[in-house]
Amino acid sequence: MSDSVTHFDKAIDEAEKYLAAQKRRQTVSLAIRYTILTVVGLIMLYPLIWLVGASFKSNTEIFAGAGFMPVNPTTDGYVEGWQTSTPYTFGRFFWNTFLIIAPKTICTVISCTVVAYGFARFDFPGKKILFATVIGTLLLPNVVTRIPQYLLFRDLGWLDSYLPLWVPSAFAGDAFFVFMLLQFLRSIPRDMEEAARVDGATSFQALIYVVVPMLVPAMISVALFQFMWTMNDFLGPLIYVSSVDKFPVSLALKLSIDTAESFEWNRILAMSVLTLLPSLLVFFLSQKYFVEGISAGGVKG
Template identity: 55%
Template sequence: MSKKTREQVSTVVRYTVLILVGFVMFYPMLWMVGASFKASNNEIYSTISFLPKSPSFQAYIDGWTATGNPYSLYLINTFKIVIPKVIGAVVASVVTAYGFSRFEFPGKTFWFSILLATLFLPQVVLNIPQFLLFRTWGWTNSYLPLVVPAFFGAEPYFIFMLVQFMRSVSRELEEAAEIDGCNSFERLVYIVVPMVKPTIVSVALFQFMWAFNDFQGPLIYIDSVKKYPTSLGLRLLTDAETGFEWNKVLALSVITLLPSLIVFFLAQDQFVDGIAAGGVKG
């Protein structure tokens, strides 16, 4: 077998394996979409095929108001949490990372070590003290406990990622801008931020997806059904005692996934660039 033939065979084998693995990974989502068009639980349980016998949008129509409120209410509530949380995480992470990467101040190494140490704290350890604190402030049954911490650098992973990338930005560019009269804030906005834009997009996407899918946070702090995000609104369809219709649950799950998928595909180029850059910088 010639070298060219071996390379061709190797390429065919690699792509065949990748296609098979990709199909296995993608099939659950494909099945979810197909099952949302099925008529009943019996049809869903009867086969693992994603193709419905008689496709119908009835599950989407009935599921939209099955909780007693239109599902749009939960979507709007979700964006009330997600949008300010993304803005807060991006702004706070960029400013904090710029401070650690560009300025010298007493205890810098110590405070950066403390910041990294918080990465190893599981959220379950923080839930009780945070709840007691926010309850004392009267923030329960509101979105404040979910949103406000993001504006104070509560996402150490994002700060760490941005610090590594900002350290690779040439200081000569900032020095030239300083000679031209730019202060620290102007240098951050006009020099550093454009150069770390892919990483900032990655931060925004990560925060968007994490906040959009957050279940535990809203479950702890929000009591009113009218304020539920999609994660809790979707749970209202599931009743372990009386049973529930899976096609409605899956139909609303598909609707819930759409914003994250749309945002990801719109920003995927910047996201990939940011992740790739973060893997080689620092």
């Protein structure tokens, strides 16, 4: 009897030792993995970190070394950069950017939702051809349509206004978003809409009261993408906007490179940092919906 008890004790002892060793191994492997990930992550993030650091350096110090910590931190870049070489401060350019982004984003969300709903839920003559056309524009390089578009907007007398930037998005001009919402809509069963129609809703009421609330994550993704892309858009404003007082930040940054004979890099970098902030802020605020929307839509961002 006692023999078997000691035998058990021994077995338990061995098992515990084995488990302890296994745990140790796991800890070590975890430490190695995290170290590698951290190092690689830092390498990838370094340019960004450097950018932030350099925006606090003086103009001469920027080219002195690759280190990101400023020796004599100064906010000169921010103060002077904000003033710009034009009669306007950078605040004006931020405001202009907002004036472009806000209508564009709202228009995109509304128009793309309506178009995607139409394609996803209704049968109408020519649906296949129309849908193929929409997807076709997705594959078409933007550059191809630049010149005809420019001529069109010129004849409409829309040059040097924000209309050429707004109007295409008000007519679901961004096929990518239509496609993304469509994929999301396809994953939503129709039963709820049918229930709404039995409850007496028109197609439009079903869209507003039933479909849209379910579509919110995807719509937020669309809004975010449009926000970031518009924030970063350089070519669009460059082509259509010519007065400095209407410039968005993307053009304003370029402006400071153009006018100064010796570039004030610290100002440019400081303003670049500020330009990054809105996108980052919006992204982090709505990260939850954003990821949900992309993954549920089956579209990679």
